[in-house]
Structure formats: structure tokens, C-alpha cells
Ligand SMILES: O=C(O)CCC(=O)C(=O)O
């Protein structure tokens with residue numbers, strides 16, 4: 095048995111001493127070949143980093159919810175750069191220069207109501223959201239109406255009434271674009287869903303102003 099196998103099977107024994115809960119399986123394939131399977135090598139809760147931030151060089155740092163993510167370079171993640179290129183091709187004229195990756199390990203992972211209205215995205219941020227993995231619902235809810243600076247009361251009755259809630263099922267490979275005053279006037283969220291068992295990865299491409 096070579097060194098790597100020995101290390102793996104020792105780890106397997108360790109796991110098996112855990113009341114058999116980890117269900118490590120060591121399969122002797124014969125002829126000095128074997129496979130060791132540790133389904134719970136890392137605890138499910140913290141086996142994967144939940145977020146990752148990628149940005150072009152020279153941009154100011156991003157901070158949200160008291161969290162200041164380290165800015166990785168596009169060269170660190172060539173597949174993410176490829177997706178950025180695909181998004182740019184699909185949306186000519188767009189100028190995304192950063193990306194926030196969120197992973198949802200299952201239906202208990204969620205993003206509460208918020209808007210991405212940080213100053214560094216400017217007054218009308220364009221945000222392109224690409225989803226992979228488990229389908230999850232994405233909700234939009236209109237913010238309570240407050241009178242904006244310099245706004246005069248309108249005398250004309252509103253002709254078009256728009257609904258103040260929307261729901262989108264974001265499927266694997268989908269693209270959702272938030273534009274205009276969506277961040278100023280709307281909240282969005284991805285609520286918990288008991289039935290969503292599989293992992294979902296969401297990428298939001300944004301433009302950080304210099
Ligand atoms: O996961 C999603 O679809 C949305 C994520 C989001 O709202 C965010 O990263 O700000």
C-alpha cells in the first residue's frame with residue numbers, strides 16, 4: 095500500500111470510529127488497488143466557502159453586511175472569466191468588472207430581503223445574475239414609497255399600475271438582469287425552500303465605479 099493509500103485508510107479508520115455515522119467505505123479492488131470513500135470528509139456546514147469575490151485590478155474594496163471580501167483576480171479563476179466573457183457577449187455595452195459568487199448548500203441557505211444599492215455601484219447599477227445547480231426562487235418586492243429629493247407631487251393619476259411583487263424561478267444556466275432603479279426602488283431575496291436539496295451557485299456580475 096503506498097503512502098497516500100495508507101494515509102487515506104488511516105483517515106477512514108478514524109472516521110469509522112465516529113459511530114459509523116460517516117459511513118466511510120474502503121473497497122479493495124484486488125491486485126493492490128483500492129478505493130477509499132469518505133462522504134463526510136469535511137463537515138457539511140463548513141466544507142465550502144459560501145462566497146467569493148473576484149474583481150479587476152485597481153478597484154476600490156467592496157464592503158457589505160459588515161463583510162469586506164478579499165478581491166481575487168480573474169486570472170485566479172479562468173472559468174469565471176469565461177462566464178464573464180459570455181455575459182459581456184450576451185449584453186453588448188455592459189461593463190461588468192467584478193463578480194460576487196454565492197453558494198447555497200441546500201434549501202436552508204438563503205439571502206434575505208436587501209438591495210445592492212452601495213454607492214460604489216453608482217445610482218443605477220446593472221447587475222447580471224447567472225445561476226447554476228438547484229432551481230431557486232428569486233423574489234422582488236417594491237420598497238415602501240418615500241418622496242425623493244426634488245420630486246414634485248404628480249397631479250396626473252397614474253395610468254399604468256405595476257405589481258409590487260415578482261417571482262422568478264432561477265434555473266441552471268439562467269441569466270437575470272437587474273437594471274435602472276431596481277436597487278433604489280426594490281428589495282430582492284432568495285428565500286429558504288425545504289425542498290431545495292441540491293447545491294446552487296449564483297454569480298452576480300457588477301460594475302464597481304473607480
Ligand atoms: O442568489 C441570488 O440569486 C441573488 C444573490 C444576491 O442577491 C446577491 O448576491 O446580492
Ligand SMILES: [Fe+2]
Pocket residue numbers: 208209210282
Ligand atoms: Fe443582491
